[in-house]
Amino acid sequence: MYVSARERKLLERLLPSGRDLTIGELAEELNVSARTVHRDLQGLESMLRRYRLELVKKAGVGIRLVGKEENKQALAAELLRLSHHEYTPEERQLMILIALLEAAEPVKLVSLANDLNVTVATVSLDLDKLEQTVEAYGLSLIRKRGYGVELAGSESAKRRLISDLLFRHVNEHEFLALMKETIQRRADEPLDTMAEKLLEFVDRKKLAIIERQIEQVKETIPFTMADSSYIAFAVHLALAIERIQRGEAIHFDPHDLQALQATKEYEIARVLAESLEKVFGVAIPNEEVGYMTMHLMGAKWRSRQGTMMEETSLAVGMKAQQLIRFVSRELGVDLSADRTLYEDLVVHLKPALYRLEHGMGVSNPLLAQIKRDYAELFAIVAEGAKQLFGDVPMPEEEIGYLVLHFASALLREKQGWRVLVICSSGLGTAKILATRLKKEIPDIVSLEQASVFEWKEKEASAYDLVVSTVPLADEGGPYFTVSPMLTEEEARAIREFLERKSAVRKRTGKEPAARRNRPGLEAMKAVRRISETIVHLLDGFSLEAVTHRSVHELLADACRRLERNGVIVDANVVFEELQRRESLGGLGIPGTTLALYHARSFAVLRPSLTMYRLDAPRPVPGMDGEPMEINTVVLLLGPSDADEEMLAVLSEVSSLLVKDEQSLAVLTHGGEEEVYSLVSAHLEQFFDHYWTSTKE
Structure with a gap:
């Protein structure tokens, strides 16, 4: 069965979606005309019939792929097994970037063209488009006739590019599995997906060892990193060890390094570096410790206790209050008394501003959906951020995360169910799922967010509902697996579950044990x-x-x-x-x-x-x-x-x-x-x- 790159992309968009997608949305994502999308969908109908699936079109609403879940999974599995005879332009450019990052010397254009099954002229056009991408990282493409093409720039910039590519293109399920050493792949199985190619940058054995060292250090400090920051830090260390062993040096401004050495994050980084030196038998220079410190300072922390005791947090607190007042004024809703919103913003903004000031960047895989679902709020928060942080331009990815905090505040209620939200990719995705849950189920009393790594430590019976964006260990208790945006079907299933639970509670006249016992002795x-x-x-x-x-x-x-x-x-x-x-x-x-x-x-x-x-x-x-x-x-x-x-x-x-x-x-x-x-x-x-x- 032959499926073109564009058809494959259409199917990959339609298969997991639990809502109607408009032709306009699909055309915009594929960068083609609506007529082209219609033509491609017609070409897919015969193949879909073989899997007993159907495209249901509703005028003025959109299009949806309908059929049994097992049939959808069978089609998804077949798409993964298909050799990619044709890459999309985005996939081609990613493959070229991977090849340039892996290469220790210039790569010939004809070699790239043969690998990708395209002409040299097509590769040349792809390189033109990649120029702007790599420039954003302080890198450049050196292209000479008879020489080939080479990615030039600092070692730190290349590492940052690799990390961003990993987080942008590797499915979070795959990455968590990699972190826990559960990805098993046969030696003869080809690397034919973008995720698999990118995962080759990370040595799995090194990553497992590094994770254990981080865990030991984490036990000595009174706060925990959000999952996204935890994974980013582990990946950074894996890349650093890999390249230190290859003799690739990293440079750091001496004055900046001296300033970092006075921080508590540097002390943590130094202890971790000494531990890694013993395990891997390498000497980690002070410059590397400096970059480790920057990662820690740019990380999102889950604990909010004592954040305002830091002078940098107090300065950020002023900005957070000003942003809350600006948004309140524009919306006509007073959010100034929302303590949770204020604390969440301080915890988010402090590392975010540090990342932006030092060019570390951030990815937000849900940005398009946030902009679509919260268009007015996004525009207001963006304008407020522009006025307050004008000296540090804030990208839309960060604006998206700020919008989630405000959306949660606007939907916060005081009655109903207790819910635990589990997410693998950090505070942002958990926040958007929590916001969706509040919107779909208004009678929620409280929403607690936790890391997937913390699941085993949680007592599921203390909550009326547990939802997660990733599969969890069964021994933790019953839960719902949902998408971060919470589809209509998922919301309906959760409402039905809570209605049944409510009926049982009324018949028995009993409250959950956790609720009866609160506040309890510890509280x-x-x-x-x-x-x-x-x-x-x-x-x-x-x-x-x-x-x-x-x-x-x-x-x-x-x-x-x-x-x-x-x-x-x-x-x-x-x-x-x-x-x-x-x-x-x-x-x-x-x-x-x-x-x-x-x-x-x-x-x-x-x-x-x-x-x-x-x-x-x-x-x-x-x-x-x-x-x-x-x-x-x-x-x-x-x-x-x-x-x-x-x-x-x-x-x-x-x-x-x-x-x-x-x-x-x-x-x-x-x-x-x-x-x-x-x-x-x-x-x-x-x-x-x-x-x-x-x-x-």
Whole structure:
């Protein structure tokens, strides 16, 4: 059976789709006319009949492939078995890129033409189109008559290109299987798919060893990486080890490297590098550790606890609040009180901005669907991002992820079912599935998102519904496997399941065990730790007027006073820690006259919040690197072993500094009682929200 590249692409689009697709959509994706799509579909009908499948066309709605699921799977399997007699232009260009990345010397055009079964002129046209693609990575194509073609550029740029190609073209199921060493392929089986060709860049044995080393390091840090970042980091390390062993050096700016060496991510990267050196018997240079650090700093973290205690997060928090206000104003919906939206945006934006500033980029496989389903919201968020982050142009891929956070906030409800969403490709895909679920099933009380790697640790009985975009281990409990966009059939099946469950619950008069037992002992302990932290901060709060003191003199005096009051045990240690934090970056909050000096130290016995009003403006470096003048110092301290509840409260205090203009006016000009009332009301609201969430 012969199937052309365009026909194959049509079938691959129609087979998994659970909705009607318009001819216009298909024509746009294939870059052909609607008439061409009609003609190709007619040519496929005889083949589809052999598999007992049918194209059902509805005027004004679209076209859908209808038939039994097993027949669809049989056709999909046959398409995979077919040798690719013809590649699409996109596939040809990808094959050429792979060949150039693999080659250690120039490749002849005639060789590429023979491999792809096309003319040299066609290869030359494909190379013209690839010029712009590789230029975006700082690479270039060297083409000379009699010489061939060569991909020129830095080693780091080539690695970044390989990583992006992997994530753009390799199915997430295949990649997760690769990570877990479950892909089994016979030696005589040909590499005839794009995914298989790309997977050859990654040595599977190396990847398995690297994964084990990352797991060991992960146990020593109090946060976890999102799946997409975890996989990207593992792939980066696999490529790095591979190329270090081949003697291919990487270059890193010495000044940038020195700045990275002061971060906690560099310490993690250094420990991991030492572990990899022992396992692989190679010397990992400091430049490689620098790139590992950049990956960690550009990664998305799942834990939100304590994020606002970092000065970079506070600066990002200001931008997040401004973006929320902009979108709220444009939509006519007030989202400023949505704590989850604010925290999600800070957690997403901090590494996103770092990636963009350092040219690391990001892929978003659901971008087209996000733009189609949330067109108005996408335009609003894009305009807001342009106004707020104009100095760092934000690509549509990142805009798409921001849109998902806002879409989830708009659809957030307070009644109904508890749902767990599992996804392999990170926070973005889980977020869009969660948004879809809220839209299709409004009576959802809460949506928890988890990694596929975390599935075995979850108690399925604690949820009314578990949905996943990938197959899961059966021992974890029952679940639904769905697409990230949640088709109509999938939504209908879930609604029917919940209706049956609701009927059983009404007959038995019983609530799920997990719901009956909440908040439970652990939740109550967490609430106690939250309340204790708030009490410590409010009991010890003071706002003092300071005269004739520099900022450092003020801080030294403040530490000595806190030592006398029994809050800290060694004023010198805490003062030195405050100075160290200041050396890592400015602590002045841009656009205000406030500076947040904060630290966590073993010399701090209990959390503390104090403020100091200066008699005259004092110069300090701002968080944006620019000099600024301040009139108020906020001193926020916590123990080095602070639990996540304490960190959550300290982060909440930090977020108050960038909440809104009214709060800012009180903090910069208000008296002690007025500021105390603001802080206590803010923390009371936080406590109420936390307490309510434990009872839901």
